[in-house]
Amino acid sequence: MEIIKTIWDFFQNQVLGMKWLNELIENMLLTFGLNVSGKIGGSVQFFLYDTIKIMMLLSVLILIISYIQSYFPPERSKRILSRFHGIGANIVAALLGTITPFCSCSSIPLFIGFTRAGLRLGVTFSFLISSPMVDLGSIVLLMSIFGWKVAITYVIVGLIIAIIGGALIEKLHLENQVEEYIRQGKSFNVLQEELHFKDRIRYAWEQMLITVKKVFSYVIIGVSIGAIIHNWIPENLIVNLLGSENPLGVVIATIAGVPIYADIFGTIPIAEALLLKGAQLGVVLSFMMGVTTLSLPSIIMLRKAVKPKLLVIFITICTVGIILVGYFFNAVQNIML
Numbered sequence: 001m002e003i004i005k006t007i008w009d010f011f012q013n014q015v016l017g018m019k020w021l022n023e024l025i026e027n028m029l030l031t032f033g034l035n036v037s038g039k040i041g042g043s044v045q046f047f048l049y050d051t052i053k054i055m056m057l058l059s060v061l062i063l064i065i066s067y068i069q070s071y072f073p074p075e076r077s078k079r080i081l082s083r084f085h086g087i088g089a090n091i092v093a094a095l096l097g098t099i100t101p102f103c104s105c106s107s108i109p110l111f112i113g114f115t116r117a118g119l120r121l122g123v124t125f126s127f128l129i130s131s132p133m134v135d136l137g138s139i140v141l142l143m144s145i146f147g148w149k150v151a152i153t154y155v156i157v158g159l160i161i162a163i164i165g166g167a168l169i170e171k172l173h174l175e176n177q178v179e180e181y182i183r184q185g186k187s188f189n190v191l192q193e194e195l196h197f198k199d200r201i202r203y204a205w206e207q208m209l210i211t212v213k214k215v216f217s218y219v220i221i222g223v224s225i226g227a228i229i230h231n232w233i234p235e236n237l238i239v240n241l242l243g244s245e246n247p248l249g250v251v252i253a254t255i256a257g258v259p260i261y262a263d264i265f266g267t268i269p270i271a272e273a274l275l276l277k278g279a280q281l282g283v284v285l286s287f288m289m290g291v292t293t294l295s296l297p298s299i300i301m302l303r304k305a306v307k308p309k310l311l312v313i314f315i316t317i318c319t320v321g322i323i324l325v326g327y328f329f330n331a332v333q334n335i336m337l
Contacts, residue, residue, distance in 0.1 A: 012144075012147070016140060016143050017144050017145075018052075018053045018056070021053060022045070025049050026045055029041055039231045039232055042230070042231040043228070043230070046223070047224065047227045050227075051220065051223045054219050054223070054269065055216070055219060057140060057144065058211075058219075059208055059212055062207065062212065063204050063205065064204075065099060066208055066211075067200055067203075068099055069207070070195055070199075072099060077096055077114075078113075080096070081093055081096070081119055081123055082117075084123075087163065087167055089120065089123045089126075090126040090170070091126075091163055093124070093126040093130070093166065094134075094162040094163050094166070096127060097126070097127045097128075097130030097131035097133075097134065097135075097162065098130060098131075098134050098135050098155070099135070107128055107132055108128070108298065108302055108305065110131070111124050111127060111305070114127065115305075116182055121169060121174060122168075122169045122171070123166060123170070124166075125165060125166040125170075125314065126162045126163055126166030126167075128302075129165050129166065129293065130159060132298070133158045133162065133289055133293045134155050134158035139151050139155055141268055142154055142155075145268060145271070145272050145275075146275075150329075154285055157328070158325075160321075161317075164317075165318060169310075172313065174309070174310045177306055177307040177309050178307070178310070179304070179306060179307065215266065218266030219266050222268070222269045222270050225269070225273075226270045227273070228273075229270065229273035229277060230272075230273040230276060230277065235277050238274060238277040238279055239277070239278040242279035242280065242283045242284075244280055244330070244334065249279070249282075250282055250283050250326030250327055250330065251323060252283075253283045253284070253286045253287035253290065254290040254294075254322050256287060256290070257287045257288070257289070257290025257294065257295070258290060258294050258296055258299075267287070267288045270287070271284045271285070274287070280329075280330045280333060282325070282328065285329050286322050286326030286329075289322040290322055293322065294318055294319065299311070302314070
């Protein structure tokens with residue numbers, strides 16, 4: 001067991017956490033005469049370390065995920081989902097959402113395509129909730145900061161929200177709340193050509209480049225905000241606002257994430273900085289879920305596909321679920337402490 005623990009600690013700290021990279025950057029900055037203990041030097045170190053680490057991990061992860069995704073084009077996903085019924089269909093839809101490395105706005109066109117193809121509304125919403133909130137890449141990135149227990153638990157509760165949320169929408173029979181142009185639209189079943197290994201590698205490489213270019217600006221913004229929080233905002237301010245002394249911290253964090261448009265890769269540096277400053281774990285994770293699932297741009301785009309009643313129900317289910325998850329993680333953290 002001791003050997004396994006040693007191997008895992010090395011993997012956690014040096015492969016995922018890239019502590020060697022942090023030390024390398026620190027030594028480089030010291031060579032240039034920049035004090036990493038100061039605000040400016042600390043900000044530069046945080047920015048360089050987190051940006052390089054996230055982009056390196058992201059590139060590898062997206063390459064792997066995109067290769068897996070090449071086996072699940074939209075038409076095949078539709079056929080897979082159409083084979084399942086009841087809660088099983090919601091589970092499969094939520095799981096399919098985990099292999100789509102998209103932000104919420106990118107997931108909505110797929111949601112529209114699935115709905116237009118005749119899949120049950122609750123099933124398509126399970127996919128819509130899961131896709132931006134949880135993906136395979138987020139597991140590894142979360143592990144690099146919060147550890148494997150938090151990462152796995154985050155993914156599980158995210159899937160639970162997606163499954164329950166979709167099932168609730170299914171029970172409410174809200175098919176008439178989908179915009180008419182979607183319900184009356186036609187779905188064209190395009191046969192997917194059989195891809196060979198080289199084709200899948202080429203597809204994965206292209207998707208990696210597209211995704212990295214797409215999320216790079218959000219990562220830069222997220223890391224910049226994280227650097228400011230980590231080195232310039234007083235710790236007592238974060239603790240008072242988002243620490244254990246404020247019972248509304250989870251609610252504040254969830255609402256604060258709404259105006260921000262980013263995917264999980266852009267929110268992780270902010271979450272890391274908040275956690276290091278004393279914010280509770282549940283508060284930090286609620287903020288991440290709020291950003292990825294309830295961002296204002298995605299809500300505006302979704303409104304073009306569904307009517308106000310369904311949109312309000314979707315927002316309510318996600319908000320309540322995220323807040324409950326936040327308080328759950330806070331309770332677990334308090335017990336562990």
